[in-house]
Amino acid sequence: xxxxxxxxxxxxxxxxxxxxxxxxxxxxxxxxxxxxxxxxxxxxxxxxxxxxxxxxxxxxxxxxxxxxxxxxxxxxxxxxxxxxxxxxxxxxxxxxxxxxxxxxxxxxxxxxxxxxxxxxxxxxxxxxxxxxxxxxxxxxxxxxxxxxxxxxxxxxxxxxxxxxxxxxxxxxxxxxxxxxxxxxxxxxxxxxxxxxxxxxxxxxxxxxxxxxxxxxxxxxxxxxxxxxxxxx
Numbered sequence: 001x002x003x004x005x006x007x008x009x010x011x012x013x014x015x016x017x018x019x020x021x022x023x024x025x026x027x028x029x030x031x032x033x034x035x036x037x038x039x040x041x042x043x044x045x046x047x048x049x050x051x052x053x054x055x056x057x058x059x060x061x062x063x064x065x066x067x068x069x070x071x072x073x074x075x076x077x078x079x080x081x082x083x084x085x086x087x088x089x090x091x092x093x094x095x096x097x098x099x100x101x102x103x104x105x106x107x108x109x110x111x112x113x114x115x116x117x118x119x120x121x122x123x124x125x126x127x128x129x130x131x132x133x134x135x136x137x138x139x140x141x142x143x144x145x146x147x148x149x150x151x152x153x154x155x156x157x158x159x160x161x162x163x164x165x166x167x168x169x170x171x172x173x174x175x176x177x178x179x180x181x182x183x184x185x186x187x188x189x190x191x192x193x194x195x196x197x198x199x200x201x202x203x204x205x206x207x208x209x210x211x212x213x214x215x216x217x218x219x220x221x222x223x224x225x226x227x228x229x230x231x232x
Contacts (some may be wrong), residue, residue, distance in 0.1 A: 007163065015034060019119055020086070021130060022077040023137045030075060031056045033082040070116070076121070076130045082186040083125040087133040088119040088142070088150065091192070098190045105228065112227050113143050113181075116152035132215040133167050138206060149227045151179065156197035170201040171211075180214065180223035184230045189214050189223045 026034060029160045035052035042048060055073050075082045090110040095101065101109065116138070142150065152170065154162060160225025162172055173179060176196040180189045194200050204210070208226035 017223075021128065021133060023074050023134065024077060026056045026073055026075050026082075026085075028056050030082045033122075034075075034085060037082075037122065039084045039121045041118045052104050055085075065083065071117075072135055072138070074141075076134055077123060078128070083122040084130040084134055085118060085120050086116065086138055088114045088116045088138055091102045091115045091151065095152075098188050100186060100188050102185075105183065105185060106129060109181075109228060111146060114138075114147050114150050116150060119152075131164070135168050135203075139203065144204075144206045148204070148209050149181075149224065150203040150205060152201050152203075153194070154199045154201065159199065162199065165201055168203075170203050172199055172201045175199050177228075180221060181227050182212065182214065182223050182225045182226075183228055186226070190214070 031052050034051050034055055037047045038052055061083070071087065073087045074086070076084030076086075090113055091109060095106050095113075096108050098106070116135075119131060120127075121135065139150065152165075154172075155163065155176070159175075166172060173194070175198065176194050177200065178194055179192040179200045179202065181192070182188075183190050192200065202224065204224075205225075206226060209224060210223045210224045210226055213220045214223040
């Protein structure tokens with residue numbers, strides 16, 4: 001049984017009715033649709049087609065002990081057609097760039113944090129609340145894996161979508177504002193910078209994740225606590 005057949009067999013007994021979307025992993029036959037959905041988020045990117053092939057044909061492995069956590073991708077399907085895509089993964093480039101984090105804490109943060117890299121819905125299916133459905137599905141899946149924080153970004157040309165993201169529970173920062181996460185082992189706040197035309201946003205996945213006030217040379221600033229634990 002091939003990968004596509006196994007995926008369909010796994011979903012057969014819980015497949016929604018025709019009026020309800022199905023959330024599943026990408027399949028090889030989704031390649032063209034995935035490329036089109038990705039082009040809506042990153043128009044003109046020459047790597048879109050290759051990334052669509054990768055998403056559709058290469059299963060994303062589970063994280064292994066001693067390794068960084070990996071990402072996930074989900075497709076929303078309506079009446080047998082892929083109409084939505086959400087891709088999320090740990091922001092490894094940023095995590096690796098933070099000098100205040102020791103190697104074991106970087107590994108841990110990669111398992112506690114996931115970034116929504118791409119989310120797109122086919123224009124013909126907008127208004128069906130697929131964005132909220134995919135976000136909620138990702139939230140449940142990541143929570144089950146022990147992820148405590150989802151993050152994302154919105155660029156200036158899409159600032160009009162910010163109220164939509166807030167309605168799904170996302171907390172949004174100001175344009176250009178850095179996202180701070182507390183590293184209680186030091187203790188110190190680690191900051192993820194942002195460009196002036198970018199809004200960072202975050203979604204708590206655990207009851208202990210909350211904003212606290214933290215002293216900095218520039219005054220008291222809010223940081224996110226509860227993502228990383230105190231060392232044992």
